Amino acid sequence: MKKIILFLLLISSLYSDAKVYIGSSYGFLNEDYTNGIDAVSSAQMAKLKVGYGDRDAYAIEFSLEYIENNSKIFSANDKEKYGFNVELVKALDFDIMINPFFKAGFGAGFLNVERAIQKTINYSSFNLGAGFFIPLNEHFDFEVGYDYKYLTYEGVDTIAEKISYESNVNVAYIGFNVRF
Amino acid sequence: MNLFKTSFLLLTAFFFIACGDNTETPITADVSSISIDQTNPTIRSTDAFINLTASAQYTDGTSADATTKVNWTNSNYNVVSMLGGAVEAVANGGESNVSISYADFQDTQALTVHKLTSFFISSADINTTGVFPLEAKGNFDNNETNITLVKNIVWTANNGATISIADNIASITIYVGDTNITATVFKETNTSSPIAPITKTYTVN
Numbered sequence: 001m002k003k004i005i006l007f008l009l010l011i012s013s014l015y016s017d018a019k020v021y022i023g024s025s026y027g028f029l030n031e032d033y034t035n036g037i038d039a040v041s042s043a044q045m046a047k048l049k050v051g052y053g054d055r056d057a058y059a060i061e062f063s064l065e066y067i068e069n070n071s072k073i074f075s076a077n078d079k080e081k082y083g084f085n086v087e088l089v090k091a092l093d094f095d096i097m098i099n100p101f102f103k104a105g106f107g108a109g110f111l112n113v114e115r116a117i118q119k120t121i122n123y124s125s126f127n128l129g130a131g132f133f134i135p136l137n138e139h140f141d142f143e144v145g146y147d148y149k150y151l152t153y154e155g156v157d158t159i160a161e162k163i164s165y166e167s168n169v170n171v172a173y174i175g176f177n178v179r180f
Numbered sequence: 181m182n183l184f185k186t187s188f189l190l191l192t193a194f195f196f197i198a199c200g201d202n203t204e205t206p207i208t209a210d211v212s213s214i215s216i217d218q219t220n221p222t223i224r225s226t227d228a229f230i231n232l233t234a235s236a237q238y239t240d241g242t243s244a245d246a247t248t249k250v251n252w253t254n255s256n257y258n259v260v261s262m263l264g265g266a267v268e269a270v271a272n273g274g275e276s277n278v279s280i281s282y283a284d285f286q287d288t289q290a291l292t293v294h295k296l297t298s299f300f301i302s303s304a305d306i307n308t309t310g311v312f313p314l315e316a317k318g319n320f321d322n323n324e325t326n327i328t329l330v331k332n333i334v335w336t337a338n339n340g341a342t343i344s345i346a347d348n349i350a351s352i353t354i355y356v357g358d359t360n361i362t363a364t365v366f367k368e369t370n371t372s373s374p375i376a377p378i379t380k381t382y383t384v385n
Contacts, residue, residue: 072204116211116283158236159244
């Protein structure tokens with residue numbers, strides 16, 4: 001894990017114009033559970049992030065996300081999800097009005113549930129994303145993007161067995177970034 | 181134009197993603213209770229062991245085997261010993277409360293060990309040398325009679341005879357001469373009516 005983080009930091013630090021930036025985003029997500037599990041979730045999400053890099057090259061982003069929960073999948077009273085993500089962003093500069101980007105990373109999070117044995121279920125995620133920055137000036141830009149996440153949840157303890165669930169999450173979002 | 185197309189695609193994705201459904205019924209029923217499947221189980225003091233089983237009950241009315249998942253304990257290890265749900269008597273009679281637990285769930289059942297009241301060596305007569313099975317049968321305080329004793333019986337013999345036990349079955353290798361075979365159950369010294377050992381003599385010419 002340390003090697004991965006150091007590697008990502010090295011890549012981003014190699015770019016001479018790298019800058020620290022912060023941003024926030026808001027979006028909607030759809031979650032479909034895999035392995036024939038008939039369960040879906042649709043919710044709003046919000047994200048705060050801090051990154052280091054350039055909007056037309058590489059950057060590394062650390063983000064905290066909040067995901068609303070309107071579904072009752074793990075219990076009759078599933079709560080919101082809170083997550084943390086680390087992603088490497090590769091942006092491109094085609095001398096057009098936008099800077100397309102791709103990103104990949106991973107994350108982890110949890111949601112509180114009301115089950116007899118478990119009160120919290122943790123999850124990990126593998127993240128892929130794409131979108132574009134819309135620069136306003138040197139310091140500000142909008143961000144429009146799509147994220148795909150593959151979530152693996154901690155096993156649900158039924159005493160007789162621990163049942164693990166996985167899901168595909170599609171997120172569409174808009175955001176705003178401030179670069180220093 | 182490209183910006184317009186991209187924005188249109190993303191807004192369309194936004195629309196569809198925002199219009200998703202939500203599951204309203206949990207996909208995994210919650211645990212409502214756990215229980216020992218046998219109500220007030222009993223065991224004879226000389227039985228090999230009995231296997232108790234446990235189940236988890238769920239809010240949707242279903243249940244599942246949880247025998248190997250729950251923690252098993254009993255209140256009187258001087259009466260019975262336990263390994264998981266396997267129970268074996270270690271005393272000639274008595275009671276113990278057998279319990280299971282998992283997280284905040286638990287269940288308890290009273291377990292009775294039926295006392296051996298008398299016994300006898302039931303092996304067939306032996307009049308030649310060789311290897312022969314040994315068997316004893318007994319009567320219990322629940323009015324069961326002629327039950328084969330499997331555990332908590334000790335066999336001894338003289339005249340050079342050797343006794344071996346495999347799979348709870350005792351065998352004797354007997355030689356020429358008079359051989360005294362003694363069966364002893366529960367060497368209890370602190371009870372008012374211990375069961376006396378029984379000796380049987382086999383003669384081989």
